[in-house]
Amino acid sequence: MSSQMWYDHPAREWKEGLPIGNGRLAAMILGQIPVERLVLNHEWLWRAKHRLRDTPPKHQALAKIRKLFFQGKAYAAATLANKALGGFGGVLTSSGMPNRVDSYQPAGDLRIEMPAARTKAYRRSLDLASAVARVTYVARNTHFTRECIAHAVFPVIAIHLSTSRKGTLTFKVSLTRCADPDCKLAHQVGANTIELLGAFPEGSRFAISARIHTRGGRIKPDRHAAALHVEKADEALIVLSIGVAHDGEDPLAQARRQIDTAPTDWKTLLRSHTVAFGAWYNRVALNLGPAPAKPANLRPIIPPPTDLRPTDQQPTDQRLADLRAGRPDNDLMTLYFNFGRYLLISGSRPGGLPLNLQGKWNEDIKPPWQCDLHHDINLQMNYWPAEVCQLGDLGGPLFDHIERFVPHARVMAKNLYHCRGVWFPIQTDPWGRATPESRGWDVWIGAAAWLAQHLWWRYEFGGNRAFLSNRAYPFFRDVAAFYESYLVRDLQGRLVPVPSQSPENYFQGGTQPVSLCIAATMDLELIHDVLTHAVQASRILGVDAPKRKAWQRILRDLPALRVGRHGQLQEWMEDYAEAEPGHRHISHLFALFPGEQITSETTPELYQAARVSLLRRLACDGGHTGWSRAWTVCCMARFRDGELAYQHLRHLITDFATETLLDLHPPRIFQIDGNLGGTAGVAEMLLQSHQGILRLLPALPPAWPEGSVKGLCARGGFIVDIIWKNGGPRAARLVSRQGGECRIAPTKWALPRITRGAARITPRHLPNGQIAFTTRQGDVLDLAWT
Numbered sequence: 001m002s003s004q005m006w007y008d009h010p011a012r013e014w015k016e017g018l019p020i021g022n023g024r025l026a027a028m029i030l031g032q033i034p035v036e037r038l039v040l041n042h043e044w045l046w047r048a049k050h051r052l053r054d055t056p057p058k059h060q061a062l063a064k065i066r067k068l069f070f071q072g073k074a075y076a077a078a079t080l081a082n083k084a085l086g087g088f089g090g091v092l093t094s095s096g097m098p099n100r101v102d103s104y105q106p107a108g109d110l111r112i113e114m115p116a117a118r119t120k121a122y123r124r125s126l127d128l129a130s131a132v133a134r135v136t137y138v139a140r141n142t143h144f145t146r147e148c149i150a151h152a153v154f155p156v157i158a159i160h161l162s163t164s165r166k167g168t169l170t171f172k173v174s175l176t177r178c179a180d181p182d183c184k185l186a187h188q189v190g191a192n193t194i195e196l197l198g199a200f201p202e203g204s205r206f207a208i209s210a211r212i213h214t215r216g217g218r219i220k221p222d223r224h225a226a227a228l229h230v231e232k233a234d235e236a237l238i239v240l241s242i243g244v245a246h247d248g249e250d251p252l253a254q255a256r257r258q259i260d261t262a263p264t265d266w267k268t269l270l271r272s273h274t275v276a277f278g279a280w281y282n283r284v285a286l287n288l289g290p291a292p293a294k295p296a297n298l299r300p301i302i303p304p305p306t307d308l309r310p311t312d313q314q315p316t317d318q319r320l321a322d323l324r325a326g327r328p329d330n331d332l333m334t335l336y337f338n339f340g341r342y343l344l345i346s347g348s349r350p351g352g353l354p355l356n357l358q359g360k361w362n363e364d365i366k367p368p369w370q371c372d373l374h375h376d377i378n379l380q381m382n383y384w385p386a387e388v389c390q391l392g393d394l395g396g397p398l399f400d401h402i403e404r405f406v407p408h409a410r411v412m413a414k415n416l417y418h419c420r421g422v423w424f425p426i427q428t429d430p431w432g433r434a435t436p437e438s439r440g441w442d443v444w445i446g447a448a449a450w451l452a453q454h455l456w457w458r459y460e461f462g463g464n465r466a467f468l469s470n471r472a473y474p475f476f477r478d479v480a481a482f483y484e485s486y487l488v489r490d491l492q493g494r495l496v497p498v499p500s501q502s503p504e505n506y507f508q509g510g511t512q513p514v515s516l517c518i519a520a521t522m523d524l525e526l527i528h529d530v531l532t533h534a535v536q537a538s539r540i541l542g543v544d545a546p547k548r549k550a551w552q553r554i555l556r557d558l559p560a561l562r563v564g565r566h567g568q569l570q571e572w573m574e575d576y577a578e579a580e581p582g583h584r585h586i587s588h589l590f591a592l593f594p595g596e597q598i599t600s601e602t603t604p605e606l607y608q609a610a611r612v613s614l615l616r617r618l619a620c621d622g623g624h625t626g627w628s629r630a631w632t633v634c635c636m637a638r639f640r641d642g643e644l645a646y647q648h649l650r651h652l653i654t655d656f657a658t659e660t661l662l663d664l665h666p667p668r669i670f671q672i673d674g675n676l677g678g679t680a681g682v683a684e685m686l687l688q689s690h691q692g693i694l695r696l697l698p699a700l701p702p703a704w705p706e707g708s709v710k711g712l713c714a715r716g717g718f719i720v721d722i723i724w725k726n727g728g729p730r731a732a733r734l735v736s737r738q739g740g741e742c743r744i745a746p747t748k749w750a751l752p753r754i755t756r757g758a759a760r761i762t763p764r765h766l767p768n769g770q771i772a773f774t775t776r777q778g779d780v781l782d783l784a785w786t
Helices: 059-070 074-085 251-260 266-281 316-324 330-347 378-382 384-388 392-417 447-462 465-486 521-541 545-557 604-619 626-638 642-655 673-686
Strands: 004-007 018-021 025-029 035-042 108-113 119-127 132-139 142-150 157-163 169-176 184-189 193-199 205-215 218-222 227-233 235-244 285-287 707-714 718-725 728-736 740-744 753-756 771-775 780-784
Touching (some): 004 316, 004 330, 018 119, 018 142, 025 142, 035 157, 035 235, 059 074, 059 392, 108 205, 108 235, 169 193, 169 205, 169 235, 193 227, 193 251, 205 218, 205 227, 205 251, 235 251, 235 266, 266 330, 285 330, 316 330, 316 642, 330 384, 330 673, 378 384, 378 447, 378 626, 378 673, 384 392, 384 447, 384 673, 384 707, 392 447, 392 465, 447 465, 447 521, 465 521, 465 545, 521 545, 604 626, 626 642, 626 673, 673 707, 728 740
Antiparallel strands (some): 004 119, 035 108, 108 169, 119 132, 132 142, 157 235, 193 205, 218 227, 707 718, 718 728, 728 780, 740 771, 753 780
């Protein structure tokens, strides 16, 4: 059941649909009767109204802004910074202008209308392992089946319709789009083809083409109603594609060409799709085992239900309701983990765009936050599980996105801050324009450094020296160059970023909704992260020794992170009073996760202070969005607190998910980041590998006393399988894909013995209790615990 989602009713709203996608194309399956509605998306369908936006030089006031900050006039300095350096639109501008980030657009709806009839035995399902969505029901003593795929190889969406009785398949197909005064629509109907063409005033165009193949029956075009009627067929196959003129190609010709590439036989389509999708999905397998009868410290949220059916017979929404009621369901947590992997595979493919705030799924012409690309947690969180779940090859769209922005990011670094290197905005769209667009939020200099972390991860996990040399290190140099020219000396002689912010928080006495200051903790952590990686990369590649020394000097001259009056890790260099103690962001904990500057071994005082910070925030109702709760799960895993990590994972699922497990941001807005962050959190509970140390089951909760995981990836290119029983490890297998040293951290369990690989590999017991092995590429080590 951990790869099966199913329901005994149609979706009541779009966000309760079942998503399918192949990166480029996406659809939400609602499973409605008698009119099925597939909401269609194409990753490049964005309003291109501001595709060439720019920002003139605005750095002239920077010296005055910094002078005011150093004089202790933080509010006046921040107010001037927002006015002088911020965007043209946003909450703090009196112009009434919106920001210029373009919005991600829906392409339209494919509607399949069946004759009205009473139905029974309804079932709507999504098989995560094969990426097939199905709707089955009985009407007029006939079994009806709809199967939908976004093909993993061909750039098409395919819908197969069949019945249990020959000649009983009758339906109407049409293409529509929600009311939009800015979009001009036209329909074309052929013998077995229906097409929808759309055009926006600024010149952006798109087209949907759907082609029907039937066995038996006949197809009747209805040009007046812009529809196709299928009558008395045995089965039917609808193959559709979408074209978008983002690169100059005619969108209708593009859509037709893409359909022409696909087979017209359903069995052939299905077989090739499931094999290709499974090649990604089956890299990892998780089994969390049965839940204990009385899990520790599990407080019911509402009274438990009186009728609890066996788990394998319950629809997913009922299982979710039972989990909310206090009934543990480890398999549902496994399903949630797998669903995050499914969404990443379905939404991010080589050569495409990265996952936006809603992945690739959107039904609104004015979606929340433009359904954009946020650089201060959301986009990064979307790719947190990629490397550890062996899906690093699906991170290419993120790296392409970074490189697409570099040319204009260089211009903006100069225009906004008179700096070398690159500056990335806090929010944006896919056009590669690095302009600030939300005054009050957008004076922040940490986005590029945070994105750079993912380039380093790709090297750490994959070990590809060419990638490090050709893609990662050049970006590190660009980001480092910005900080080299942006940092200034404070009155104590330290190098500090000014202005600086802790996204998206504010303190008492500071500007709202975000307070600017001298040296916010997160900015210091980000600078440390990217310069540390630049130093390591230059050493590995044997280049830029003088720059390496300069970066090391900057690292030495940065202010130290501080512990505040409550024993907390300070969010700002000054111990300001928090205006919103339960703020959704925990930006200053970046150095704990996803960074690795703060650990129990290297910085025990800061490690404890970070824990105090997180617990204080949660005590004030922090973690009140899906993505924020997912980040909390990851941080609790880094604290190796399996019980609290489990509790917050449980609340992530019960408090921030639709019945189809799509992550929610209040008030019930779908955002995909919490799904992906939750998957990363589960992986972090089972395997950690930062700072060159493998930790097996570092945050295993009492609620998961037995289970197994296969295929997780650790830094250094180690593929790790683990089996555990009675709350502890029993066996593990490590496969070395790159060769090199593997260090395993000591645990509360006895040290393992090698049962395979011992003839050549001799373990070394280090003074800190770690076990070290030197491996060659392809080595397999089997470990066992007694």
